[in-house]
Amino acid sequence: MLLPLFEWLEATALGAAIRDSLWLFPVIEAVHLLGLALLGGAALVVDLRLLGAGLTARPLAYVGRQLEPVLVAALTLLVATGIPLFLSEAVKCYWSPAFRLKMAALALALVFAFGVRRRVVRAEPEPPRWQARAVGACSICLWLTVAAAGRWIGFS
């Protein structure tokens, strides 16, 4: 049902330009990876704090506030580079189980990050320890799944 849409997306000028270029795909891909590293830092330091490690001497809400702009910047960079990468091989992505897993995990991770985690991080007073730990663990697992599934798109 979605296949015609993916075929149309792959045929867009941007998709074609990246496919026809020797170096565009690798360069965009490298920037995508840099975005991933940035996301790793921004998400991880808060998740570690949720788990009771890292910057434990600082209030949770403070650590979260410091890194939220970095998280948003990293996600913006990842989406801005991810879309052109996807356009260049949309039909391959359509048939790729790894891509489907990545998109499902990404949707979950985004809803979790901005629906659940942000609320817990900002909560006054700080949430009970079990709740903070569960949220930190889920956040790390979700982002690692997105990253691993993303890497796996290239293996198919």
Next chain:
Amino acid sequence: MSLLGFCEWLAGTAWSIALHESLYAYPLVETTHVLSLLLFVGSVSVVDFRLLGFLFRDVPVSELTSRVLPFTVAGFALAVASGVLLFYAVPVRTYQSLFFRIKVVMLLAAGLNALLFHRHAQRSALAWDRLPTPPRRVRAAGAVSLFAWVMVIAMGRMIAYNWFDCDRQPQPDFVNWAAGCVVE
């Protein structure tokens, strides 16, 4: 034995061939390598942003290095372990990869920068520990670190591309020299 000879010997060992030809082990090691980057470059960049005075301006530098850098070290250990395995699976081509060689130079630069920074931090007894914007020299260490890790990631990703491989001739003399290609 030359380094190239050593890599050729490595490539002939049974485990190298097994890893190279494996259906799942190699992709799993490579995925681990990418995930380690999340942990490692991600956490080091937070410290670098502090050195630059962009983030956690009211947290002492020493608090960040003592609380966050241990996770960087753990991530780095994982990156090195998986990276060594990746090299072991494809030794000769990696050794002669221009991108791999630039990556190694950048790794050395990052290591030297970290060493100099920690020595400077010790010697100055962290007089700038609580400054929201550290002195120029400390900011420079943060900038060099960020640049080196960005290059390590970008060059690491580029190893996958064979544009400058030795078996693709002719290449410019400079490329053959830098990649250590043996050209008749």
